[in-house]
Amino acid sequence: MSIYEYTTKGTCSRKITVELDGKTIKKVEFEGGCNGNLKGIAKLVAGMDMDFVIGRFTGNTCNNRTTSCPDQLAKALQEAYAAQKEG
Numbered sequence: 228m229s230i231y232e233y234t235t236k237g238t239c240s241r242k243i244t245v246e247l248d249g250k251t252i253k254k255v256e257f258e259g260g261c262n263g264n265l266k267g268i269a270k271l272v273a274g275m276d277m278d279f280v281i282g283r284f285t286g287n288t289c290n291n292r293t294t295s296c297p298d299q300l301a302k303a304l305q306e307a308y309a310a311q312k313e314g
Contacts, residue, residue: 228253231307235299237292240265243303247311250277252304260296268297277304 233243240260246253252272257265272280281301289295 229307229311231303231310233299233303233306235296235303237294238289238296238299240296240299243296243300245300245303245307247277247304247307249311250308251275252277252280255300257296265296268300272300277308280304 228246228248230244230246233245235241235243238260240257242258244254244256244258246255252275255269255272257269281304284297284301287295287297
C-alpha cells in the first residue's frame with residue numbers, strides 16, 4: 228500500500244491525498260474545494276480500480292476552467308501509481 232500527495236493545479240481544491248493498493252483506490256482525501264461534493268467523490272471511488280476512475284474523470288471541466296477536481300484526481304492517480312511502481 229502507498230500514500231501519495233498531489234498538489235492540484237487550476238482548481239479550488241489545493242491538494243489530493245491518494246492511498247493505493249496496487250491499482251485499487253483505498254482512500255482519497257481532498258484539501259479545500261467543495262467539501263460535500265469532494266467527500267462524495269472520495270466515497271464513490273474507494274475500492275474502485277484506478278483505470279476505471281481515470282477513464283471516467285479525465286477531461287472533466289469546471290465552469291470556464293480546462294480542468295476540475297475529478298480531472299485533477301485522475302492526474303493524481305496516474306502520478307501515484309507511477310510513484311508506487313518506482314518505489
